[in-house]
Amino acid sequence: MSVENIPAWADLLASSLLVLGSVLALIGSAGLLRLPDLFSRIHGPTLGNTLGLGCVLLASILIASISAGRLVFQEILITLFVVATSPLTAMLIIRAGMYRERVDRGKKATPQQDTMH
Amino acid sequence: MNDWTQLLQHLPVFPIVIPLVAGASMLLFVEARRTTRTIIALIATLANLGAAAGLAYVASGAMPGLWPEGIAVYLLGGWDAPFGIVLVLDRLSGVMLLLNAVLALTSLVYALARWKKMGPHFQSLFQFLVMGINGAFLTGDLFNLFVFIEVLLAASYGLVLHGLGEVRVRAGLHYIAINLAGSFILLIGISLIYGASGTLNMADLAARLPALAEGDRILFEIGAAILGVAFLLKAGAWPLNFWLPSAYGAAAPPVAAIFSIMTKVGVYALLRLGSLLAGPSGAGAPAPFSDGWLFGIGLITLALGTAGTLTARQPQRLVAYCVISSAGTLLTALGLGGAGMKSAALFYLVSSVLATGAFFMLTEMIERTQRSGEGAQAEPFESFGPEDQIDPSLPDEDVGIVIPAAMAFLGMSFIACTLLVTGLPPLSGFIAKFLLLSAALDSPLLATLPVSVWVLWAAVLGSSLIGVIALCHMGVRLFWSSEEIVTPQLRLIEAAPVAVLLLLTAALTAGVGPAMDYLTLAGSSLSSPQMYIDAVLTGGPPIVSHEIKGGGQ
Amino acid sequence: MSLAWLVILPFAGSLCAAFVPSHARNAAAWLAGTVAVACIALGIQFYPQIAEGEVVRATFQWAPAVGLDFKLRMDGFAWLFAMLVTVMGALVILYARYYMAAQDPVPRFFSFFLAFMGAMLGVVLSGNLIQLVVFWELTSLTSFMLIAYWYHRSDARRGARMALTVTATGGLCLLAGMLILGRIVGSYDLDVVLASGNLVRAHSWYLPALILIALGALTKSAQFPFHFWLPHAMAAPTPVSVYLHSATMVKAGVFLLVRLWPVLAGTEAWFWIIGSAGLFSLVLGAYAAIFQQDMKGVLAYSTISHLGLITLLLGLNSTLALIAAIFHIMNHATFKASLFMAAGMVDHETGTRDLSRLSGLYRAMPITATLAVVGAASMAGVPLFNGFLSKEMFFAETTFVSGNVITRIGLPTMAVIWGTFSVAYSLRFILQVFFGPAAKDLPKKPHEPPRWMLLPSGLLVTACLVVGMFPATIEPYLDIASRSVLGPGIPFHSLAVWHGLNLPLIMSLLAMAGGVALYRALGKYQQGTAVVPLINRFDGQSIFQFLLKKLESFAGTLTRCLSTERLQVQLLLLICAVFASALIPFSNGGLPAGNQPVAPVHPAFALMWLVGGACAIGAATQAKYHRLAALSLSGGAGLATCMTFAWFSSPDLALTQLIVEVVTLVLLLLGLRWLPPRYKSVDDKVVPLQTRLRARTRRLRDMALALVAGASLSALSYAVLTRQAGEGISNFFLENSLPLAGGSNVVNVILVDFRGFDTLGEITVLGIVALTVFALLRRFRPAPESMGLPVQQQVQDAQIPGWTPDPRALLPEGPMMLPGVLVQLLLPISGMVAVFFLLRGHNEPGGGFVGGLIVATAVILQYLVGGTAWAESRTRIFPQYWISAGLLCAAGAGLSAWLVSRPFLSAMAWHARLPVIGEVHLSTVLLFDLGVFLLVIGATVLILVALAHQSRRGHRKPATAHEEPEAAVPAATPRVAEITADLAQPHPISHAWAPAPAPKEG
């Protein structure tokens, strides 16, 4: 495979980018478990979404460019899409959470049977 | 080669292309332009009938120059047999195509009277159903068979629900769920066969079987067994047929009529694959294709169908049970094996499909005579909301010419159908049963006849008898017992399809000689599939070549 | 040829009669009469040949390959019978013309009558065993229609059903018997069969054949124990009884026995089977006849008895007995027909046939009475009437029987007893009806029937007398008939009134005296109801009904046992069937160990499937109450699947699976809107313990099955995965994809070129489903619980009272505004991506399918963000046309190959070198892929949008509330795409209150 013929500096750089990216993504996902409530959990995956992904993309660009012998930066598109689309989900989730919280609060005032999914 | 023969070379693909193009082009016209759609549908169905008739004729070996031995091999995309998909036409597929075309035309004409208005896109779905059935009969490729079975199933899902209503939806839900599961099973079987043998072409598969390694062989057999179960499901064999009475009993009658050939797709696939897989390797077919299994399953199916006819209270459901009976008889007969049995079974198949097809349409007309009649047919006229009203610009009762003596027609047709499904003389049902029974005796020594022959005899005759009792009961109840019989207004286009189908059975009776000559050859070619395999693997018409394939980049 | 006319003519007449208007009594009668007379004439015309002992044959090719030929064969016996059928037919037609009321649909009667006549002639003249069965069943059928002629009467319906059931059963047995017989002989040709008597009798299958054929004959001839249908068939109009139940149809059974006598008779088995059936019918029929209250009932049982006599004669294995039997067939036909006619006349004129009500009719109807007396005398076997002659022959035969003491003594004794009985019932029949004091309170005032109605009866009675007094007149005919059955070795026989004082005469006298005595002795008893002492409980009819009922309940049980309506059971069976069938090959050799080295497990992959598996199991546990959770969990499993495809070098699959995953998720969510949630608390408490236990058992069973299913599929795939793949077809694709098909993405080349036909079918499926979904949703009635606005919207929108979104706003209003901005930009970008995937599909991952789904998803995204009205206020999508265009495009790409005489779907490519652009590569494959692309867009959008459109209807009240038409969706209609119009309002014409068509904006 083409992975074999890359210079050592690129090897090192790409490896560290990958490791950093993956660790960030892992931490971010761990945030899903470690953070206490829905609203704070939303912040966790952002890590993977931004810098984690960025690192991986950089590594990918690096390797691809070296093996292609020219600059390949299609990966920018991925960043573009992720950044452009993530507010949509985040906003919807957070609003849904806010709505639920309000309903729950209302329910605590007048206890009823559980009607949520 | 002139233009005519050139077009003729493409004949095998006509039965698939015609309905496809017709069904698709109909969609270009909005729902309100019914006349245009109807005209397209009629033209397409007629053309399909013509093509099927031509193919059935070709299959008799009429054009040895083009298709030697009457086996037409059409290499789709111009790719040679084991790699590309081939359409193969032999006598068996020719008969099935013709049968389907006839049934399609008659039920379409019947549907024109009122049923096509019960929901949108009926015509397109109908064409696609025809396409699927034709494709399943023609294809020589295992996975392509799956695709066409899906085409016909998908269209049948739409059609079985055509008109909606609680009964239909309930039956349709079961029908769809089970057939979806069946599709998975089919897929597993096909892919396992591919995994073991590395090919998808049925003829190629048959040719490769003897050379399979032991382990592959077992895997292949497991795959074939799973495949067989899927086909048995489609064929309506016990214990996989409980959906059938409800689905067929609830479907709109013209739909049910064309459905009566749908179970035969399963039988066809069993026959075809059974013949190919058992053929040259000599090792015998895998379990569900093998005789003993078919026989046993067929018997129980027959028992269920027969018992069902006796218990059914609703005429259309009764006919649905007749379909099961017919499947049972077929499977039992095929399971018994024997030289003449295949052709006799084919004759029975033709006869019973025509009979049940006519019967389904007939029951609906009869049910119209019952003023207190409730059931599935009442549903589509109910409107669920203001936007669901049936278009008043095309009221129910103004299409076509009203035929006189409606009750006499219904009565006679009912008797004819009864005779056909129970196998009483003089229509083709009797001939079919006679052929089955006499083929069962086909052994050099009477004294050595196995018990299974007598079981078959008892089953066939017993089911006839019980069918007589049940249908007699039903007929008496429908025609004679009810105090409130209204003479329905029958259109010519409703009566004619039934009449045509019944006349065809009469013609089949009169022409049993030529018909059996044709079918005997069809049956015997099933017993010796080498010709089929050779025809497929040695290539098709001379027009195929690779020279003008596109080059690389 | 004229032989064929003999059969064709009645059927043709029947067909004509069917078209005669139902009130034209005379026309139909004339038609029928003409046919019958013509048939008589035809028959007579054969007499010279027949008298010579010739056999007239006519063969028509039918299906020689299977031994079926249409062969007519007339020998003496057949001629005699044919004459019987035609002459009787003619007489009955005359009689029926006057018997039938004007308001009855007489043409129908004559139509069936003639058909029956034709069938009967067919039976008589058949020269082929199977053909005989055909006509045989036809007689059953036509007789069913004739018996049920007055179908408004329940007894007629019941009688007809019973007759049909019994005789059809017999017919089926006969078919079986004939098949065996034909198989033994090697031909169904009657001539061949008749010549092979010794072969048949010696064959090991003789007994089954005999039994089956006997069953056929005995049921038809109403012989014990199948006799019970005949009395019930008396519900038929009297002409029918005259014809069918005295002269012809019931004779078909004995006809058959005579016909096959040379083949089957002469054995012990024949004697016992035929003889005993005959004997029982003989005695029991006569016995039961004594106690009947209905005139026709007496005659019916008498018929059973007389047919028993004939059967017994045939069973005696003696040639003289055979001649006697033939003779009695004729005699019985004449006298019984005349008696039936008399009974009919009495019924016709008085309105009743009840013996206990009738009396002294001779005053009012002297001619009828005379005719009846003669007929009855003949029936009783009084000398000088024809019945006497054959009875004497019978008595004589009983005395000649060899065998043990019981038969030797018993048979004559029984004969005498029979004679006694028949005298008794004949006496009763006559004395009760015509003599004694005049009856009062009859439904009608009796008087003599019309002259033409009397004529047939008179002719028959004359025949009785002539034959009875001058037997020589009948002698030649009898001789011809017997000779044709027995061949040249016919024994000497003579018909004479006086044979001297011999044993038979003594027996006759004994019987006569006994009969008179019996009648007198029973005088009182008979006035009661029609209960037959001693054997009443062994009533065949109630046994028949009982059996029928049992059969039905058994069928019900069987249906219940063998099938179920429940889906779960069906699916369970399906899965079990798959197991069972897969186990068979497996058990033959076990699953062989693999021979391929296994790749080491990558921990990441394993962990990924840990996730996937957990998601799958989670989905399985959550699907009942937490649908959304199950949905997201299955999304997780789907993602793992997709990743697996990516991992194992299948980018096309990964792409497709991914985008399908997304679309499916949206689809299911759209569906969830209409599926009211389930609550755990509701159905857990009230369920009794037993049900819960059963549910738990079921769950355990399903769990086990699921485990087994999973394990076996996994074992199966492991077995394949670890085996070296054989030399399959795939190498061809890999090697030739680039050189021959010009594409480097082999998967895509397979999809659009090598196996493009599959793809064509596949997109058709998609199109079909979209159409179906559309059709279904057009008449969709959502669950009432989900009809209203979702609770979320109610709560949230309540905060902003009076707020209704403006569909024409530039951006979706409210919280979705910003997403709206982003999503608007996404649409063109997605379009580019889609085209990108479409165009390069041939060489790189992608293709029309992925491209189409991308566009569809982008479109759906617009709906998702802005709502239906907003999205449709600015685009017009006609998914139906896209589907159509896609299919036509793909099909057109396939058809274009025909232009260059290549098979359907052959790829054609053109290369061109343009100045600036460089090499341009065009191919029909691209057109095909474009078709896929278009169809996928159309189908997916149609499915999703059709579902989304439901909420536009959902806000309305259920169907009943017509008064608030479109008000609930204010201002939503303008510029709504036509699909909306199609979905929400199937036909604008159909409701006048529909809003005016939307104004088009530029």
Add this chain to the structure above:
Amino acid sequence: MKGWPSLTLFTASLYGFWLLLNDTFAPGQMVLGLVLTIAVALGTAAMRPLRARPHHLFAAIRLLFVVVGDIIRSNFAVAGIILGSVKRRSNSGFMKIPMDLRDPYGLAVLACIITAVPGTVWAGLSADGRALTIHVLDLQDEEAWVRTIKYRYERPLMEIFE
């Protein structure tokens, strides 16, 4: 036509997008891309009724760098919070920020930025568009967040889009 400049701008970026996607400057692809871009842009024009008129490219680039820097910084901050003690993790909350930006595209970009920077999530704009609700993971100094957003993001965005 008022829409033309932005149409061309958008089409141009779409064209760039196409070339980037195909990763090529082959003449065939460029011609094809041009045709396609125009076709797609026109075809979907109805779905993009709102035009943006961005200017000040330099400001945009500066903003980009600011945001990237913020993202990197916040990444580590949030990682620290996640890995940190329970107390640090339960400091989150909603806060409102007054808004002056009105341009929908500007707001959209702001939403992207706020969501993209770890630690803050866009939760919605008030109905009148004057108050922005965001959720902050580390809500210790509300003022600091207001300042960050108003000065670092909102002002450049107003510069670019208004």
Add this chain to the structure above:
Amino acid sequence: MEITYALAIGVLTGSGVWLLLRPRTFQVIMGLSLLSYAVNLFIFGMGRIMEGGAPIIDTLKQIDPSLYDDPVPQALVLTAIVIGFATTALFLVVLLASRGLTGTDHVDGDESEP
């Protein structure tokens, strides 16, 4: 690798079959969708699994079939995916119609057997 792959199929099948046998329509549709994953993976596996061998011919190299994964099952799976999607859509609509008409989400249209 193979064992993981096989186990994955097993787990998906097991869950799918379990759901398929449940009485609620939604369970059945989820079961069908899980089963379709399993079946797709199964078909895919019939061509044996291979890492880094996507059947996209490298124009620069000699064509060597052993370097590439079997493309046929991939094509079959693609077809199966499409058909699976279509039928899921259809089944969904039918189950909704059934829920609307029968008033219950039991597969038999009545609550006779819980």
Add this chain to the structure above:
Amino acid sequence: MTALLPWAISFALIAFAFAMICAAIRLLRGPAAEDRVLALDTLYVNSMMTVLTLGIQYGARLYFDIALLIALFGFVGSAAMAKFLLRGEVIEP
């Protein structure tokens, strides 16, 4: 001679797999539906990164297409679910 990259790739893959496990646990545990949606979204992002990493491993650009598609449409599913939770239906009238 490149020694590091394969290790780094393996490490990254495993890390992503663990990240997916974290997300899966959240997906299974809930408690609220919104949590599951969030978890699903995270799963998608992690898958995308896994695919990219695989792309690096095999040096094949085709993985990029998959990642691109996930980036473009991976959010649609979770967005639809969130919308469903928020408004009770995915596509409002």
